[in-house]
Amino acid sequence: MTIRVNRRTALGLGTVATAGTVLGTAAPASAEAEVPAATPQQVARRVARAYQRETTRAGGNWQAYVSVADSAGETPVVAVADDPDLRIEAYSVNKIAVATAVLDKVDRGLLALDQRVDVTAAIVVPGGDGIFSLDNAYPSSVTLGHALAALLTVSDDTAVRLCGLVCPAAELNAILVAKGFPNTQVEPVANPNRFFLGTSTPRETHELLRALVAGTLLSPAATTFLLNLLRSPIAFTDGIRREMSSAERARVATKAGWFGTARHEAGIVFDAAGAPLLTYALFADGQADPDNFGATHPAVQARARLGRVFLDATSRLAGTGARHRLTRQRPSNGG
Known part of the structure; x- marks a missing residue:
């Protein structure tokens, strides 16, 4: 608390x-x-x-x-x-930390910026900030690089879920702890591939x-x-x-x-x-x-x-x- x-x-x-x-x-x-x-x-x-x-x-x-x-x-x-x-709720400032964890996996050869992630109607945040909730064209797919660009420029909320598809909450938090940031953590939910943006x-x-x-x-x-x-x-x-x-x-x-x-x-x-x-x-x-x-x-x-x-x-x-x-x-x- x-x-x-x-x-x-x-x-x-x-x-x-x-x-x-x-x-x-x-x-x-x-x-x-x-x-x-x-x-x-x-x-x-x-x-x-x-x-x-x-x-x-x-x-x-x-x-x-x-x-x-x-x-x-x-x-x-x-x-x-x-x-x-x-330690407070960081909200979308923690999207930098999310991107850091994803890019750490890219650095280790576990992911690639040009690999594609599926954008389904179920994963789009209704009315969320950003662009994915506006195009009304699902299912579709985008590259991971595209998802990160949307995450950090227009602060897209659906992009958070797309990152969760390739870097689940538990793994994301472990990467941040290993890098020396134990208080900068996302908050897991029942679905292991989704999370709230958490604290820092x-x-x-x-x-x-x-x-x-x-x-x-x-x-x-x-x-x-x-x-x-x-x-x-x-x-x-x-x-x-x-x-x-x-x-x-x-x-x-x-x-x-x-x-x-x-x-x-x-x-x-x-x-x-x-x-x-x-x-x-x-x-x-x-x-x-x-x-x-x-x-x-x-x-x-x-x-x-x-x-x-x-x-x-x-x-x-x-x-x-x-x-x-x-x-x-x-x-x-x-x-």
């Missing part, structure tokens, strides 16, 4: 105040523009202030872990650690993303495949990437999750050369307007403003580690 605690009841202004004891006394928001963000520590302070401001404005419950790459060492500078080890913690989601860009989670080919999906133009644009140009959006790999009152998002900001700069895992629920799953929801608006801060605050820094270049996608006029 997950215990929910309102962070403002427990902590006053939130655990960023604790981060302030590590990073320095939090300055007022007006001071942000006066302090050049030239070091990871300065960026972290600016991100911490923005997080405190935006989450207070949005209200509700927040759990988060955000770090800034530090070229002076392998350990990133922690900007936000707000209940980072609280902000810290584990953050560490999974860092392992991905570090090349320790999957093979180079699988890493590139996964990051290209999360950075694609049709990946989630209402939150972190909303106030960005198309070129700026391509520098952000992101995955959102929403259900009930929850509005989550996790991802990575890259520098212009493709090296990771900032990693974020933002989990929120309990805000006003719970029936609004659009861009005007308070938590989604808060993330949009934070995304702009993430990008602007890191503009003078270079990322660390392997570079992940993206093949730019451009609109086509057919033909």
Whole structure:
């Protein structure tokens, strides 16, 4: 059972105040523009202030872990650690973990991206997010690569079930445990090939993303495949990437999750050369307007403003580690 605690009841202004004891006394928001963000520590302070401001404005419950790459060492500078080890329902953010398990089997030669999976009327989630519930053409089949693309770009719910056909819940969870993520687990149901998307913690989601860009989670080919999906133009644009140009959006790999009152998002900001700069895992629920799953929801608006801060605050820094270049996608006029 997950215990929910309102962070403002427990902590006053939130655990960023604790981060302030590590990073320095939090300055007022007006001071942000006066302090050049030239070091990871300065960026972290600016991100911490923005997080405190935006989450207070949005209200509700927040759990988060955000770090800034530090070229002076392998350990990133922690900007936000707000209940980072609280195990909570991750919803569609855990589709990254699902894809990781499937791609691990691809890496081991047990699956192939070009193998086909059957899409039957019984497996389609009625009215679910995504595209499979819209085409009214079943039975049919798609490649596993197609299913993963739908899973991570338009967050297709039926694609979760398609992944379950090739990676059952028990096996999926075992793969994640073996990779060091015991709290990032799907929730099995009676049918072994189906599951709820389950739980994670902000810290584990953050560490999974860092392992991905570090090349320790999957093979180079699988890493590139996964990051290209999360950075694609049709990946989630209402939150972190909303106030960005198309070129700026391509520098952000992101995955959102929403259900009930929850509005989550996790991802990575890259520098212009493709090296990771900032990693974020933002989990929120309990805000006003719970029936609004659009861009005007308070938590989604808060993330949009934070995304702009993430990008602007890191503009003078270079990322660390392997570079992940993206093949730019451009609109086509057919033909």
